[in-house]
Ligand code: SF4
């Protein structure tokens with residue numbers, strides 16, 4: 129199976145999880161009781177029962193411990209998820225799971241089919257080429273997605289703050305309370321603007337989760353990254369497919385590590401398609417360097433010297 133098939137599967141499953149999580153009480157805020165629901169249980173620190181009803185010193189230390197376990201520790205755990213992910217997998221989450229990234233890729237695809245470029249506004253050197261011959265079906269699909277997806281996300285995300293059954297019943301009866309209406313409209317506008325105008329610029333410069341993965345992935349000696357094999361690079365046909373598939377505008381042939389790479393693996397697939405199965409020059413690697421060591425690099429498997437201009441290539445390595 130192709131990498132992109134695995135990737136689309138993980139992306140869709142994660143979106144499904146985001147949609148059903150508040151319904152199944154996996155995670156949501158209950159606006160009626162003003163409490164956090166986690167896996168079906170009310171997440172209470174228990175200050176009222178534990179402290180206000182019994183103000184002895186012994187009980188105060190018990191409450192402090194409880195506060196640490198139920199408030200401080202979970203918060204530290206939540207905050208450390210993305211640094212840990214980044215240190216081990218680079219920006220893998222962005223490329224394989226993030227629902228916003230998936231949405232941006234969908235609109236990239238539709239914009240490419242309609243205009244022959246990824247952005248609505250500017251053409252980039254790595255834009256894949258001409259629009260589709262029959263653009264009408266893509267225009268209809270794009271209009272449908274532009275209207276329904278932001279509204280659907282508005283309804284789904286509002287369900288994290290108001291009981292999702294209440295939200296859906298208001299939608300079905302077309303009778304809204306102010307809070308639900310404001311939630312749906314606010315989220316829909318945000319999703320519409322980010323998907324239409326901002327797209328991957330948000331991933332590069334705004335998203336906090338992306339930033340943490342980027343920094344920790346860059347610093348980590350073991351994070352997953354795309355590795356370029358300089359030996360196989362001799363077979364490169366300069367077709368530029370690896371650059372054209374890269375929605376993060378990374379140039380994967382450069383040996384220096386680009387912190388914007390989300391480890392989607394599309395360049396691996398593109399190069400294997402051009403050079404033949406398993407002959408592509410890119411692979412996933414878990415190491416600090418993004419190219420083979422110099423001594424290995426200047427020797428081909430058959431021991432003939434590869435014509436790589438050392439100064440041009442290796443000054444760009446990340447080692
Ligand atoms: S360089 Fe390759 S793996 Fe990284 S974002 Fe671009 S296409 Fe994806």
Ligand code: SF4
Nearest residue numbers: 364365367368370399
């Ligand atoms: S896809 Fe492979 S062959 Fe084509 S330009 Fe990129 S590295 Fe070279």
